[in-house]
Amino acid sequence: MHETAVISEVLKTVDENIKAYGLKRVDKIILGVGEFTCIEESTLRFAFDAMAKGTVCENSRLILDKIEATAYCDNCKETFGISYTKKLCPKCNKYSCNIVTGYELLLERIEGERSEADINTKKYT
Template sequence: MHELSIISSVINMVEENCRDNNISKVEKIVLKMGEFSYINNSALIFAFESLSKDGICEGATLDIEKVIAMAYCKNCNKEFHLEFSKKECPICNSYSMDITNGYEMLLYRIEGE
């Protein structure tokens, strides 16, 4: 369950940012997760609720935004939605490995007081 280690790292980053910015209570954390990261959102939320107890993140909302996988076609000079098993441009059918979005795992925003 790598979701546990991901959330542990997220909480550490949040706590460090809160110390640096004098935030004493976290209200909301927004993560952006690429659709190819294959993270189980339920497991991520469960891990967050478990690891945030008795800390600055306890009771905070964890918002997980899905980032659609995209690739760039050098032949058409267009970006297109990508599927894991289908990496051809829908316009010219050229194969593209120039993936621009979809694998990211980002701590996007922290809201607190």
């Protein structure tokens, strides 16, 4: 169940950003999840709900932006959608092992509110 490890790392990174930017509340955590990551969405959400309890992330929303798996064809110089079993270029019908997207797992954005004290005392660039 690697979803638990993923959420553990996400919450650790969020915690670091809470401290660095003086956030008092986290409203949204947005993850980019590639098709080929083998992440089970329901398990990821369950792990998030369980691990966020009692933290500043407890009432935040976990948003998953799905990233389509694509490959690049060396012959046609085109990028095209793929699946686990189909990696043939639709234009020239040649196999491509140049996977461009689909394995990403990215913490894209954290949205929240900074505390008044931090807003008045720190400059953010």
